Amino acid sequence: MSRTHPFRRGLVWLRNDLRLRDNTALYRAAKSCGALAAIYITCPQTWQSHDDGEPVVAFRLACLRELQQSLAAHNIPLYFLELQTFAQVPRALVQIAGKLEIDALFANAEYPLNERHRDAAVRAALKGLRVPVEYSTDRTLLPPGALKTAGGEAYKVFTPFKRAFIARCGGDDFAPLPLPRKMNDEADWPKWIQVQGGNNLVRTIPERLQGYGLLPDGAGRLYGWTPGEKAGARRLRAFRGEIENYADQRDFPGLDATSHLSPYLNCGAVSVRQCVQMALARSSGHWVGGNDGVSCWLGELLWREFYTHLIAAFPRLSMHKPFKPETDRVPWSSDRDRFRQWYAGQTGVPIVDAAMRQLNTCGWMHNRLRMVVASFLTKNLLIDWRWGERYFMRHLLDADLAANNGGWQWAASTGTDAVPYFRVFNPYSQSKRFDRDGEFIRQFVPELRHLDRDAIHCPPQLAGYPLPICDVAQSRKHAIAVFSGLK
Ligand SMILES: Cc1cc2nc3c(=O)[nH]c(=O)nc-3n(C[C@H](O)[C@H](O)[C@H](O)COP(=O)(O)OP(=O)(O)OC[C@H]3O[C@@H](n4cnc5c(N)ncnc54)[C@H](O)[C@@H]3O)c2cc1C
Numbered sequence: 422m423s424r425t426h427p428f429r430r431g432l433v434w435l436r437n438d439l440r441l442r443d444n445t446a447l448y449r450a451a452k453s454c455g456a457l458a459a460i461y462i463t464c465p466q467t468w469q470s471h472d473d474g475e476p477v478v479a480f481r482l483a484c485l486r487e488l489q490q491s492l493a494a495h496n497i498p499l500y501f502l503e504l505q506t507f508a509q510v511p512r513a514l515v516q517i518a519g520k521l522e523i524d525a526l527f528a529n530a531e532y533p534l535n536e537r538h539r540d541a542a543v544r545a546a547l548k549g550l551r552v553p554v555e556y557s558t559d560r561t562l563l564p565p566g567a568l569k570t571a572g573g574e575a576y577k578v579f580t581p582f583k584r585a586f587i588a589r590c591g592g593d594d595f596a597p598l599p600l601p602r603k604m605n606d607e608a609d610w611p612k613w614i615q616v617q618g619g620n621n622l623v624r625t626i627p628e629r630l631q632g633y634g635l636l637p638d639g640a641g642r643l644y645g646w647t648p649g650e651k652a653g654a655r656r657l658r659a660f661r662g663e664i665e666n667y668a669d670q671r672d673f674p675g676l677d678a679t680s681h682l683s684p685y686l687n688c689g690a691v692s693v694r695q696c697v698q699m700a701l702a703r704s705s706g707h708w709v710g711g712n713d714g715v716s717c718w719l720g721e722l723l724w725r726e727f728y729t730h731l732i733a734a735f736p737r738l739s740m741h742k743p744f745k746p747e748t749d750r751v752p753w754s755s756d757r758d759r760f761r762q763w764y765a766g767q768t769g770v771p772i773v774d775a776a777m778r779q780l781n782t783c784g785w786m787h788n789r790l791r792m793v794v795a796s797f798l799t800k801n802l803l804i805d806w807r808w809g810e811r812y813f814m815r816h817l818l819d820a821d822l823a824a825n826n827g828g829w830q831w832a833a834s835t836g837t838d839a840v841p842y843f844r845v846f847n848p849y850s851q852s853k854r855f856d857r858d859g860e861f862i863r864q865f866v867p868e869l870r871h872l873d874r875d876a877i878h879c880p881p882q883l884a885g886y887p888l889p890i891c892d893v894a895q896s897r898k899h900a901i902a903v904f905s906g907l908k
Contacts, residue, residue: 428454428525432518435461435499436536438529438559438689439484440650441491443597445557450527451497451601458521458610459492459499460622461485462513465630466505467535471822474815475635476643476784477687483637483648484690486626491650496604503620503630507539511546513616518552520614526552529559529689532732533822534739561726562586562595562693565733575734577744577837582727583720587708595694644784646684646818653685654695661699668717674776674787675861680718683819684785686725696722721788728827731837738826741807743835747907751835753805762890763798764812766866769889771878772852773797775865782865784818789855795832796846801896803903806833834904842904845897852878 431454433447441447450457468478489499504513518526526547531540544554558564568576568585576582613623629636637643646652660680670678685691700719704711708719732738743749762768766777776790786794791813798809810829814820830836834844856862859877863870868886869877882888 426453426455429456430454430521430523431457431525431527432521432523433457433459433497434514434526434528435459435485435488436528436531436689437481437687438692439481439488440653440690440692441488441495442600442650442654443692443695444529444601444689445559445598446527446529446555448598448601449555449557450525451495451604453527454525455605456607456609457497457604458607459497460502460517461499461626462502462504462510463630464504464507464510465632467507469632471533471535472811472814472820474817474820475633476816476818477684477814477820478630478633479635479637479643480646480648480684480818481688482626482628482630483641483643484650484688487649487651489624489626493607495601496607497601498607498610498624499626500622500624501626502616502622503627505619507535509619510539511542513619514543515546515550516616517614517622518547518550521610524552526554528554528556530556530564531560532565532729534736537733559692560689561729562590562697562722563726563730565730568730575730576727577731579724579727579837582730583723586723586726590708595697597692597694597698643818644782646784648684648688648690650690653682653691656680656682656685657691657695657699661703664700664703664718665712665714667714669714671717672789673855674779674790675856675858675864679788681785683821687819687821687824693722693725724827725824728823731827732823738830739822743806743833744830744837745835748833748835748904750907751803751903754803756802756804759802759890760798760804760808762887763794763802763804763809767887768797768891769887770797770848770893771859771862771866771869771880772848772856775856775862778865780813780816784816786817789851791828792832793846793848793851795829796844797848799829799833800845800900801848801891801893803896803900806830806835843901845900847893847897849879849893 431450433450438444492499502513504510540556547554568582570576613621615621641647663678666678670676682691686693700715704715709716738744764777766774768774773794776786776794780786795809798804799806806829810825813825827836831838834842858874862877869880872880880886
């Protein structure tokens with residue numbers, strides 16, 4: 422223990438918090454340790470079992486490469502270790518802590534079940550070496566479990582959760598942290614070390630991982646997105662000028678009026694506190710009543726918060742189980758052909774096809790359309806929500822278990838939605854309402870480009886474009902009958 426720092430040598434373990442600024446674990450580690458190194462551990466086998474897809478993994482690695490440079494400028498070397506599974510992590514960290522003479526480990530908490538088991542095992546394993554482990558709240562604004570109903574339970578419905586959150590929190594509670602302290606030098610950290618039975622601890626970040634292939638293009642972009650903390654900060658700054666229009670325009674996919682921050686928030690290149698700070702600065706610090714665009718956008722950040730709190734409170738959500746147990750009795754269809762038509766954007770329902778093609782070509786889909794395609798798959802085609810959930814996990818740049826599972830279960834009426842099962846989106850009315858002129862459809866379904874604004878939402882039989890694969894009205898009735906039969 423030095424005179425100024427409780428720990429001589431610390432290690433910060435980076436996960437989905439890939440930024441230098443406003444990173445709680447990194448900030449606290451730099452403050453508490455005389456010397457500091459960082460580590461990033463990949464577990465491709467476990468990641469694949471979690472359906473972490475190529476886009477999200479490629480985005481993480483690209484963010485990590487930029488972060489390595491920012492950390493180096495702070496004299497914090499970043500080590501990289503490739504393992505296969507979470508189960509190998511505790512033993513590897515014990516060896517590393519011993520060889521690097523670490524006396525404290527810092528990380529930001531993660532909430533899905535397997536991550537929590539992994540982190541508890543790491544804490545227990547390092548206890549044997551008398552190395553304390555500190556997990557900080559960073560992904561969410563409040564630690565999951567901090568908000569409880571009057572009965573002392575976790576909130577299961579969004580609106581009361583949001584009300585309780587706003588009643589409890591003033592804007593200043595979430596001011597971002599200052600930059601982490603710059604370390605003296607990194608000279609006494611080895612370039613690499615041998616780790617038994619696995620790959621070595623090195624300072625080179627590989628281009629790609631075993632089982633994962635996607636690579637950034639020549640300009641370092643993925644599907645046109647630029648990964649990294651700097652690009653995330655640019656997006657946040659750009660959205661500052663747009664946020665006032667958010668409440669009025671966010672539902673129209675052709676307007677492109679949302680922040681597009683989800684890939685950055687998801688891997689931690691941008692922090693949720695930075696988002697809150699930007700938004701509150703536009704509304705003189707008011708969560709509600711200051712500016713409609715700001716309140717509405719903060720409300721969306723609270724959906725993210727809510728789903729993360731739910732994942733922490735209900736382990737079954739991490740286990741492919743429905744939130745409402747009785748919905749496990751829905752006789753889901755396993756029609757692979759229709760599923761394939763859905764994901765390929767060949768259903769014959771233009772707005773659904775445009776949305777799925779947006780996902781397949783951009784690694785991202787507009788929120789309104791996520792609801793439309795999820796409702797179409799689970800209600801009109803009555804295909805198991807878990808198939809759609811998995812497809813999204815594997816193809817989204819922002820794939821996140823908590824938000825994705827929450828969104829899918831909401832759409833499938835197996836989750837926390839306060840509105841009962843008879844919420845079934847009509848894709849044609851959604852299309853007419855939110856893509857009035859058909860501009861969005863035209864962008865992603867070129868076969869329909871020549872149609873006018875009346876015909877494009879529900880086209881006549883055309884060469885080169887399929888007829889609808891289901892009757893929307895009849896399948897809606899059928900879905901409602903199936904759900905009401907569960908009572
Ligand atoms: C079926 C389905 C699956 C989804 N899967 C994911 C996913 O894997 N990862 C993901 O980040 N979001 C998911 N969402 C939520 C939402 O669609 C995206 O967060 C949003 O479209 C991202 O675009 P944006 O960054 O421009 O959002 P903005 O509208 O600018 O919102 C700002 C931020 O708030 C958060 N947010 C917004 N809406 C939601 C929401 N409904 N639930 C949770 N967080 C929200 C996101 O972090 C987003 O970046 C899903 C929604 C549905 C209906």
